[in-house]
Amino acid sequence: xxxYGGQEExxxxxxxxxxxxxxxxxxxxxxxxxxxxPSHITEGHDTQxxxxxxxxxxIRSNLLQKFGSTVxxxxxxxxxxxxxxLEILYHMPQHVLEQNGYSLIPKLRDCGAxxxxxxxVGDGALVSExxxxxxxxxxxxxxxxxxxxxxxxxESPQSNRQ
Numbered sequence: 001x002x003x004y005g006g007q008e009e010x011x012x013x014x015x016x017x018x019x020x021x022x023x024x025x026x027x028x029x030x031x032x033x034x035x036x037x038p039s040h041i042t043e044g045h046d047t048q049x050x051x052x053x054x055x056x057x058x059i060r061s062n063l064l065q066k067f068g069s070t071v072x073x074x075x076x077x078x079x080x081x082x083x084x085x086l087e088i089l090y091h092m093p094q095h096v097l098e099q100n101g102y103s104l105i106p107k108l109r110d111c112g113a114x115x116x117x118x119x120x121v122g123d124g125a126l127v128s129e130x131x132x133x134x135x136x137x138x139x140x141x142x143x144x145x146x147x148x149x150x151x152x153x154x155e156s157p158q159s160n161r162q
Contacts, residue, residue, distance in 0.1 A: 011067040046096045058107035089141040097145045
């Protein structure tokens with residue numbers, strides 16, 4: 001880590017690298033949120049966008065877990081990660097997310113688990129009603145796109161719904 005001057009600096013370096021990569025995506029693969037898309041953009045582009053951005057957020061989350069950054073830095077960065085995940089998950093068409101399910105679901109679970117773990121660490125910086133609501137929204141969307149029925153003979157949470 002001495003190359004970067006410490007773990008906090010290394011974390012900042014790698015997070016900046018990820019952002020540089022995202023900033024240099026071709027226009028067709030840039031996230032536009034709820035804005036209208038150019039007419040030549042296809043569902044395939046949306047699939048790639050969802051994969052690229054959720055993967056980048058998962059990498060950011062993993063870097064936060066790997067590098068021993070301060071609780072305050074981790075809390076703020078996890079807030080941004082979950083905010084960005086919710087932006088993508090609630091603006092991307094449901095069928096696009098479902099098509100990516102096998103790829104996206106483990107990443108979403110990983111990010112959600114890291115966020116939930118962060119809520120239990122430190123001085124409670126993330127433990128607020130807003131943080132709980134964000135986690136609930138993330139889990140609700142994860143439940144919506146996780147269509148895997150489970151193993152035969154084992155009840156899933158979905159099969160228990162009335």
